[in-house]
Amino acid sequence: MPSGTVGEFPPNADVAVIGAGFTGLSAARTLAKRGVKVAVLEANTIGWGASSRNGGMVLTGMKLDVGTLSKRYGMELTRRMYADSLASIDWVEQIVREENIACDFSRCGHLEVACKQSHFDSYARSAEVVAKEFSHMLRIVPRSELPSEIGSSIYFGGMVDKTSAGVNPARYVAGLADAALKAGALIYENARVLHISKTLPSGVGGFEIKTSRGNIFARDVLVATSGYTSSATPALQKKIIPIGSFIITTERLPESLAKELSPRNRMIYDSKHYLYYYRLTPDKRMLFGGRAAFFPETRNTIRRSAEILRQGMIQVFPQLRDTKIEHAWGGTLDFCFDTMPHAGEIDGIYYALGYAGHGVAMATYLGARVAQKICGSSDEIPYAAIPFPGAPLGLYNGRPWFLPFAGAYYKVLDWIR
Ligand SMILES: Cc1cc2nc3c(=O)[nH]c(=O)nc-3n(C[C@H](O)[C@H](O)[C@H](O)COP(=O)(O)OP(=O)(O)OC[C@H]3O[C@@H](n4cnc5c(N)ncnc54)[C@H](O)[C@@H]3O)c2cc1C
Numbered sequence: 001m002p003s004g005t006v007g008e009f010p011p012n013a014d015v016a017v018i019g020a021g022f023t024g025l026s027a028a029r030t031l032a033k034r035g036v037k038v039a040v041l042e043a044n045t046i047g048w049g050a051s052s053r054n055g056g057m058v059l060t061g062m063k064l065d066v067g068t069l070s071k072r073y074g075m076e077l078t079r080r081m082y083a084d085s086l087a088s089i090d091w092v093e094q095i096v097r098e099e100n101i102a103c104d105f106s107r108c109g110h111l112e113v114a115c116k117q118s119h120f121d122s123y124a125r126s127a128e129v130v131a132k133e134f135s136h137m138l139r140i141v142p143r144s145e146l147p148s149e150i151g152s153s154i155y156f157g158g159m160v161d162k163t164s165a166g167v168n169p170a171r172y173v174a175g176l177a178d179a180a181l182k183a184g185a186l187i188y189e190n191a192r193v194l195h196i197s198k199t200l201p202s203g204v205g206g207f208e209i210k211t212s213r214g215n216i217f218a219r220d221v222l223v224a225t226s227g228y229t230s231s232a233t234p235a236l237q238k239k240i241i242p243i244g245s246f247i248i249t250t251e252r253l254p255e256s257l258a259k260e261l262s263p264r265n266r267m268i269y270d271s272k273h274y275l276y277y278y279r280l281t282p283d284k285r286m287l288f289g290g291r292a293a294f295f296p297e298t299r300n301t302i303r304r305s306a307e308i309l310r311q312g313m314i315q316v317f318p319q320l321r322d323t324k325i326e327h328a329w330g331g332t333l334d335f336c337f338d339t340m341p342h343a344g345e346i347d348g349i350y351y352a353l354g355y356a357g358h359g360v361a362m363a364t365y366l367g368a369r370v371a372q373k374i375c376g377s378s379d380e381i382p383y384a385a386i387p388f389p390g391a392p393l394g395l396y397n398g399r400p401w402f403l404p405f406a407g408a409y410y411k412v413l414d415w416i417r
Pocket of ligand 1: 044230
């Protein structure tokens, strides 16, 4: 990772961005390129959050299926959100090209695999709606043709979207930070934001931001803290559910075995609520992830999750029974109560978050779009046009006490549906 800006902590900036992941760095790059004095305040180090730890799947679509989206928001708004989700992948590709980021970006496509016949049946319906309403083609893969896509016999069929891509996320976030710095952004590591207050110093509106490295005044603030959103921004903390996601990687696989498991090198995930996602890395390891523990990462949840994931991986690929696991780690996802990304303004403070495990492309995209908004753009962001619900009955203060119940609920749903 690049190091942050060295030297004195500045007393002011035009825009303070909280969090140096995809959202914050993409926003900082856009702002700095427009000549805005932007200071990124990062509690840890550049890319420390989910942005360096994810599965590197640059996916189309959103977490929710188009049927649910159109029922909830109407087809017109869903169409715009879907178009944005496709544009977000182009956006990542464009940044990688423009900034010359060596991060193994590749348009390898993704494969969703059905754990039940009913899930597979729903793929055909989705593909039809997506083709008709969004002119986007998805390919249905019947069970008999699955061996050309995946070396596993447990699934009922699949659906391929060739638009999705894969990336090495840690290299990508490092490249994004380099690009933001080169454009003139300041990035301060170990600068945890503790408190934000509206202030009017010498008659000028803006915010006073108290950090562990000192105070800074800024005209605008953008919160880009995702699953690590804290009591420094209480109104947002109440709307975000932090959920753990965990990954293991195997030792390097022989070329022939790698080819058998994933002949087309797709980004793969299954159709369960408690889903598994997996892919080959460029150096031919199986990277296998899932929401094995639900609670955010600790040494304990990582250790427990690694074993659960290994068992899951062997169920999918019995060929890996004797393969060594070389790495295991975890990170925190940001779910909103409606499982949607959100971007907008709350109490005069900008935010973009709620990616629900689909943040590689969307965080990059929304970071830049909110930055454009801060610069005065009047272009609509469809995710700003939807309601941003909090917990039912307001029964949530940012501590997800209900996670064990939610985890059990989704396990039962996976079992019965
Ligand atoms: C294990 C795992 C696998 C995933 N796999 C995929 C995938 O394959 N594809 C996909 O699209 N998405 C995936 N995701 C989701 C994706 O990684 C995230 O949506 C995305 O990285 C969010 O980026 P971000 O910049 O908004 O947040 P983050 O990268 O989490 O950055 C937030 C930053 O804010 C900082 N911060 C928090 N509070 C403060 C404060 N008070 N002061 C200063 N700084 C603060 C944190 O230190 C952190 O660095 C995965 C996530 C995880 C955890």
